[in-house]
């Protein structure tokens with residue numbers, strides 16, 4: 001494997017980066033180490049840069065569509081990495097996963113219908129439900145011996161009691177880091193099929209699994225699940241392309257696909273971004289080795305953080321992630337209220353994290369870290385946290 005230096009510090013300030021250049025606009029003090037929004041501090045694989053350079057050197061950015069080689073690249077990735085076989089007509093290209101979740105909510109439900117999620121979960125899940133005037137129902141995940149699990153009885157009860165129409169599944173799960181097992185996904189899927197609940201599976205973090213954990217594409221479990229689901233994928237987390245706004249949504253069921261497409265049409269969206277299409281194809285065609293090296297770096301960062309918390313922050317507990325580059329730190333041992341904890345993290349530890357409460361009430365007392373950074377950045381952040389905790 002070639003050497004990739006994920007420990008290089010690349011200055012991202014002055015690039016209009018949401019993570020680095022918007023503290024003042026977002027009401028944060030200066031001088032924070034920023035570990036909140038989920039993008040990475042690493043340059044993309046060289047093959048992606050080369051593909052973008054090609055487009056830029058040509059210098060014409062007219063309307064662009066994807067040819068068969070685009071589908072070939074995306075589908076080969078999912079077949080080889082996850083054993084998920086797709087057909088070209090299943091693919092609906094969209095400018096983002098959150099956009100697609102919102103479109104799915106409108107496509108598959110009516111105003112007032114109940115949509116189920118599993119909090120604590122990536123906060124746009126609740127936003128796309130509420131902003132579209134649907135009813136938010138959460139079957140909260142349960143923290144059991146340091147690991148989040150699903151209460152399947154509660155999950156089914158919430159569906160029947162509220163006549164739930166749609167389930168937004170986060171797989172792997174942000175922020176709790178679970179890589180759902182095939183068994184868990186099968187149980188969830190069977191309950192949904194039984195009660196006629198459509199499943200939208202957001203699999204944007206699928207490429208980030210730690211050793212010993214395997215991601216299962218929800219639709220790959222059975223033909224019934226494939227017919228009852230929308231699989232939302234994107235190269236944006238995997239290859240650090242979020243700003244290029246490309247996502248690939250697979251819908252095997254022609255009726256669901258037509259409903260989803262109609263909703264996209266209603267928003268007036270048609271062709272995707274020229275540079276994004278080129279980058280996505282190049283990433284899936286050429287980025288495999290880079291990703292495998294990156295995963296080793298992330299595993300090392302995780303091991304570092306795990307050890308640091310265990311040895312130097314005994315009042316805190318790291319919920320060990322099975323996947324994603326996001327970690328979920330249980331800070332309840334500090335005995336601080338919600339606002340006190342936020343104030344402590346920002347003004348005493350001088351860190352910009354995502355406060356757990358934004359992922360749902362059950363997230364209160366937790367903080368989410370983004371460890372997709374150089375080791376020295378993570379080490380500096382942990383030392384700040386340790387010093388602040390020692391002063392309480």
Ligand SMILES: Cc1ncc(COP(=O)(O)O)c(C=O)c1O
Pocket residue numbers: 038095096097098099122170174202204205234236242246247
């Ligand atoms: C679970 C999940 N879904 C979607 C997104 C965002 O996707 P997009 O930028 O394509 O809307 C994120 C980003 O952090 C995420 O964690």
